[in-house]
Amino acid sequence: MITKQRTVYYCEFCKAHKMTKNSMELHEKHCTANPDRHCRVCENGWNKDLLKKYEGRFVIKKSPAPGFPNATINSVEWAGEPVTLAQLQEDVEYCPACTLAIIRQCDLNNSPGDFGEFNYQKANKEYWDERSAAYEEDRGYGL
Numbered sequence: 001m002i003t004k005q006r007t008v009y010y011c012e013f014c015k016a017h018k019m020t021k022n023s024m025e026l027h028e029k030h031c032t033a034n035p036d037r038h039c040r041v042c043e044n045g046w047n048k049d050l051l052k053k054y055e056g057r058f059v060i061k062k063s064p065a066p067g068f069p070n071a072t073i074n075s076v077e078w079a080g081e082p083v084t085l086a087q088l089q090e091d092v093e094y095c096p097a098c099t100l101a102i103i104r105q106c107d108l109n110n111s112p113g114d115f116g117e118f119n120y121q122k123a124n125k126e127y128w129d130e131r132s133a134a135y136e137e138d139r140g141y142g143l
Helices: 022-031 046-056 085-091 096-106 120-139
Strands: 060-064 068-078
Touching: 022 096, 068 085, 085 096, 096 120
Parallel strands: none
Antiparallel strands: 060 068
């Protein structure tokens, strides 16, 4: 039998794990749970500004999970003007990764509203289809 010990690197934002330091550093730089993230899709880094913009407009309430004594359920209650998915997508210029990052960091998927309807895979496909069509139009392809 061969036994090997390995160092495992964990993301401090989402608790994902990698086997190499370099791959974890790259992951953390772009992690959707990182407030200082740099987006690989739109190449912007505006999460912190948007988090400040939305700060104070909601309160995250933690309540005990029924049947699980050590677990809590988070829910969002609006303390100010409610944030909508359409407004959020407009603020991030329809970048699906930035939309997901804000929803995830603000825990908006547990909020009243339409955030639970956000489908990252569908939004990502639409985003790239639109960018590809614009690129082809600029280059004169498909005429």
